[in-house]
Amino acid sequence: MSELIVIKDLHASVAGKEILKGLNLTIGTGEVHAIMGPNGAGKSTLSAVLTGNPQYEVTGGEVWLRGKNLLAMPPEQRAREGVFLSFQYPVEIPGVSMVNFMRTAVNERRQYQGLPALSASEFLRLMREKRKLVQITDKMQGRSVNEGFSGGEKKKNEIFQMAMLEPCFSILDETDSGLDIDALRIVSEGVNRLRTADNAFMVITHYQRLLDYIVPDYVHVLADGRIVKTGDKTLALELEEHGYAEFE
Amino acid sequence: MSWRSMDTQSLNKGESLELVLTNESAVHRHFVQQEGSRLRLFLVNLSTPVDADITIEQLGPHCVSEVYALCLGRGDESSRIATHMRHLATDGESRQLIKFVLQDKAKGEFLGELLIAKDSQRVDATQTNRNLLLSPTADMRTRPQLEIYADDVKAGHGASTGQLDEQAVFYMQQRGIGYNDARRMLIAAFLKDVLAEMTDSRQQEQLLNAIDSVIEQVQ
Numbered sequence: 001m002s003e004l005i006v007i008k009d010l011h012a013s014v015a016g017k018e019i020l021k022g023l024n025l026t027i028g029t030g031e032v033h034a035i036m037g038p039n040g041a042g043k044s045t046l047s048a049v050l051t052g053n054p055q056y057e058v059t060g061g062e063v064w065l066r067g068k069n070l071l072a073m074p075p076e077q078r079a080r081e082g083v084f085l086s087f088q089y090p091v092e093i094p095g096v097s098m099v100n101f102m103r104t105a106v107n108e109r110r111q112y113q114g115l116p117a118l119s120a121s122e123f124l125r126l127m128r129e130k131r132k133l134v135q136i137t138d139k140m141q142g143r144s145v146n147e148g149f150s151g152g153e154k155k156k157n158e159i160f161q162m163a164m165l166e167p168c169f170s171i172l173d174e175t176d177s178g179l180d181i182d183a184l185r186i187v188s189e190g191v192n193r194l195r196t197a198d199n200a201f202m203v204i205t206h207y208q209r210l211l212d213y214i215v216p217d218y219v220h221v222l223a224d225g226r227i228v229k230t231g232d233k234t235l236a237l238e239l240e241e242h243g244y245a246e247f248e
Numbered sequence: 249m250s251w252r253s254m255d256t257q258s259l260n261k262g263e264s265l266e267l268v269l270t271n272e273s274a275v276h277r278h279f280v281q282q283e284g285s286r287l288r289l290f291l292v293n294l295s296t297p298v299d300a301d302i303t304i305e306q307l308g309p310h311c312v313s314e315v316y317a318l319c320l321g322r323g324d325e326s327s328r329i330a331t332h333m334r335h336l337a338t339d340g341e342s343r344q345l346i347k348f349v350l351q352d353k354a355k356g357e358f359l360g361e362l363l364i365a366k367d368s369q370r371v372d373a374t375q376t377n378r379n380l381l382l383s384p385t386a387d388m389r390t391r392p393q394l395e396i397y398a399d400d401v402k403a404g405h406g407a408s409t410g411q412l413d414e415q416a417v418f419y420m421q422q423r424g425i426g427y428n429d430a431r432r433m434l435i436a437a438f439l440k441d442v443l444a445e446m447t448d449s450r451q452q453e454q455l456l457n458a459i460d461s462v463i464e465q466v467q
Binding site for chain 1: 419
């Protein structure tokens with residue numbers, strides 16, 4: 001294991017209200033970290049800040065990804081460095097086809113890595129291979145990005161994009177919300193098959209259920225903008241039983 | 249200018265016409281449709297501002313009229329599109345999709361008159377105007393005017409003017425697509441949709457490419 005991402009004393013606010021109040025967290029390669037906590041604790045703010053969402057303002061602290069200053073990069077550069085967010089609410093993009101969208105994204109990443117662009121046939125082969133992972137149909141692939149997709153299809157599509165882009169650091173923001181048990185299993189198995197010794201995952205969830213499928217190495221409780229408790233997977237079970245009352 | 253002074257074109261019974269007008273600065277056209285005729289008009293202004301007055305009269309039953317217009321305005325250009333869709337017979341259909349994309353201090357105006365006369369039953373008419381403002385100083389005015397005198401008809405209209413969806417831009421950036429490229433992809437998607445129904449696939453391809461190259465210059 002080596003340090004992949006180091007978050008030091010991170011402060012952030014949205015619309016002038018401070019949400020993150022000095023968050024510290026280090027994640028190593030090969031690890032899965034679960035972030036749990038009550039509503040409003042700052043879980044989604046953390047994912048937004050790490051990916052550079054312009055609606056959030058970083059007011060203090062540092063984030064280092066493999067020794068590079070993440071907070072100094074625009075969102076697209078963070079993505080090309082291998083930071084991936086599975087959105088809680090994936091955005092619909094009418095008129096932009098999945099194929100065009102993914103080809104542009106994959107080739108931007110490859111160009112950044114100094115690799116040649118994939119040809120049309122190489123790209124389609126890659127799409128065919130990766131979509132099996134989360135059982136995405138041909139039909140979904142031909143449509144505009146997320147347009148008219150069901151909740152489950154949108155989440156599968158996020159994991160499909162993760163598979164296509166092969167990130168080193170993936171954030172799953174409430175990926176379990178709105179999923180039925182079958183979709184949850186497909187999405188979780190997809191994630192598990194993407195785990196390697198070189199990448200890492202931050203799984204943000206309100207419920208323990210997802211962690212039955214994606215088993216974390218560490219569980220952190222995020223409350224009032226800070227990590228207030230850290231444990232192994234048994235902490236998630238404790239939280240399930242006792243709730244977050246002691247942290248609120 | 250009244251329609252009487254415009255170029256008038258008649259569509260005979262059962263005739264079909266698809267017309268593509270590209271980058272014309274003044275379009276003053278009057279179409280008269282006889283029974284069962286079909287008119288499909290494309291107005292594409294990517295590099296020239298336009299002043300357009302288009303009057304379509306359905307004189308016979310079972311006519312279909314479609315107007316698809318897209319206009320890209322920049323600098324201090326001013327463009328105006330007016331349509332006068334007149335259903336004067338029964339069982340007619342009309343579809344209008346008008347889009348403006350305005351940057352800098354460009355101005356756009358759409359006037360959509362839709363008339364369904366008293367005895368023109370079972371008409372199905374839609375008019376949609378969607379506009380994208382790429383700068384806070386761009387200005388769009390929309391005036392739909394529906395006059396419906398028949399009772400057994402469907403008439404729908406919608407107008408909206410907005411900015412690029414910043415959440416979509418961020419979503420694309422999060423996948424590694426640059427900010428300006430993401431914006432251009434969204435603008436191109438917004439415009440290309442207007443050409444979806446074009447029958448001549450070669451001309452359609454040329455115009456889609458023209459959209460891509462003109463979008464390259466959008467900031």
